[in-house]
Amino acid sequence: MRVMILSEQDFIFFYGVASTSFAVSIASLFNASPMSLMPSFKKIKNESATTGFGSIVGFQRNDSLKLEARGLTRITRHPLILPVVPWGVATSYLAGGRTVDFILFGGLALYAIAGCACQDLRIMRKEGSVGTVMSTSEDAGSLLEIFYSRTSFVPFAAIVDGRQSIDILLKEFPIIPFILGIPTGALIQSILLQFLI
Known part of the structure; x- marks a missing residue:
């Protein structure tokens, strides 16, 4: 199989795209979202008022924040x-x-699109909720529809x-x-490329 040789300008462009894509995914971990892996926290105004489960030094867990469009979810819900x-x-x-590179990494791109589309379809069909860490009120379903x-x-x-x-935004x-x-x-991209090439 023949390896494509990129010009320096093309290499810098594609490396920048890959690094920036990682940066967006990393930043999304700090952005409340229904699909987020992280629970949401809200700053407590009166620290002595709330203690117990879900409290962390001046913050109280509040997953209803995941159902409000904020930050990166104003760009995309995924x-x-x-x-x-x-x-x-x-x-x-x-x-x-190479063909194998496009099949592997292009396949991952298509898999990401399909996975996100399937999450949306579950909400549109009212088949269930999405997200892995969610502790909200009874009206979470309607709030999720509003978010969508x-x-x-x-x-x-x-x-x-x-x-x-x-x-x-x-x-x-x-x-x-x-x-x-x-x-x-x-x-991460550099380590991955050293492993692949």
Whole structure:
């Protein structure tokens, strides 16, 4: 099999796409979302008022925050998994651009799209909830439907059609996790490429 040789400019472009995609996924771990692996916490105004299960030094667990569009979920309701799409395409080229690279990494990109679409389908058909860490009220189902109506599957579609505001997104964007995620993503990508090539 013939390996595709990338120009330096193409290598930098694809490496940047892959690293930035990792950064978005890493930043999404700090952004409340129904599909998020992390529980949500809200700052307690009166620390002595709340103690017990779900309390952590000035913060109280509040998973209803996952059902509000904030930060990255204003871009897409799937901020953890959809970055696999540009990462998969970029890594296909970085790994050598062979047919097997496009099948493997392109397949991962398609798998990410299919998985996110299936989550959306479960909500639209009212087949059940999504998410792995959720402790909410009885009306979580209707809140989830509202969340879905205010957010988009396709990145930036809710901003373009007016359901979300770019100004609010810029205020809520998890910039520190994103910035720290870029070199972390670059390191992970470098290790992966050394393993593959």
